[in-house]
Amino acid sequence: MLVLLPPSEGKAASGRGAPLRTESLSLPGLTAAREEVLTELAGLCSGDEDKAREVLGLSEGLRGEVAKNRELRTAGARPAGEIYTGVLYDALGLASLDAAAKRRAARSLLVFSGLWGAVRVTDRIPSYRCSMGVKLPGLGALGAYWRAPMAQVLPEAAGSGLVLDLRSAAYAAAWRPKGEVAGRTATVRVLHAPTRKVVSHFNKATKGRIVRSLLTAGAAPKDPAELVEALRDLGYVVEAAAPARAGTAWALDVLVDEVH
Numbered sequence: 001m002l003v004l005l006p007p008s009e010g011k012a013a014s015g016r017g018a019p020l021r022t023e024s025l026s027l028p029g030l031t032a033a034r035e036e037v038l039t040e041l042a043g044l045c046s047g048d049e050d051k052a053r054e055v056l057g058l059s060e061g062l063r064g065e066v067a068k069n070r071e072l073r074t075a076g077a078r079p080a081g082e083i084y085t086g087v088l089y090d091a092l093g094l095a096s097l098d099a100a101a102k103r104r105a106a107r108s109l110l111v112f113s114g115l116w117g118a119v120r121v122t123d124r125i126p127s128y129r130c131s132m133g134v135k136l137p138g139l140g141a142l143g144a145y146w147r148a149p150m151a152q153v154l155p156e157a158a159g160s161g162l163v164l165d166l167r168s169a170a171y172a173a174a175w176r177p178k179g180e181v182a183g184r185t186a187t188v189r190v191l192h193a194p195t196r197k198v199v200s201h202f203n204k205a206t207k208g209r210i211v212r213s214l215l216t217a218g219a220a221p222k223d224p225a226e227l228v229e230a231l232r233d234l235g236y237v238v239e240a241a242a243p244a245r246a247g248t249a250w251a252l253d254v255l256v257d258e259v260h
Helices: 028-045 049-056 064-070 087-092 099-108 147-158 179-183 200-217 224-233
Strands: 002-005 015-019 109-113 117-120 163-165 185-192 237-239 250-256
Touching (some): 028 049, 028 064, 049 064, 099 109, 179 185, 185 200, 200 224, 200 250, 224 250
Antiparallel strands (some): 109 117
């Protein structure tokens, strides 16, 4: 099973250990593209600070994020699972998983990123600020920039099993499973059962709990149909139907009564 996650806007501080080595990150087929984005981002943030804030969509109160991006090559690095914070990652609670569940997380979780393309939670990265919606002056919109390198690398990373896609729309734009891979991909929408509406905070927290439940239980669904059964066995209320066309992702609705 491969689980595709969005990053978090907020991130923990960089570590005090060794700095980033892009060649040591997972998915080495993305190394050249990562270096290009890293160079462009660091260069932008080493120039006019107001221009950098505008490009990155940062408020005055987040001016310090520009300085953070200037130091990406020298800042200490930490496992990505420690860098990413926020609602989904708080609910996922990687640090409190048992040893077996942590090994499953290392194998199966892939976090998408405007800067790195995608990383494993064990990959060591510095804290940064660069969303997939950013348009870097020399590269253009990052969602479009990443499509070609992702198309070369991600099908192999997906292997032959289930792909559970929990990304937001901006990050899904960087790679959309196609053909046979799409046929074993499942997307998840979390609905407040009484209103059948998506609530952002609620949606992220529930997705984090879903991933934690699967990792803790050692569930290994091989396809979307098995995922539906696994989630139901774990106590989730799931609505799903096989897609009408082959090569189309399954769409799962998970219904939860309480917004929390």
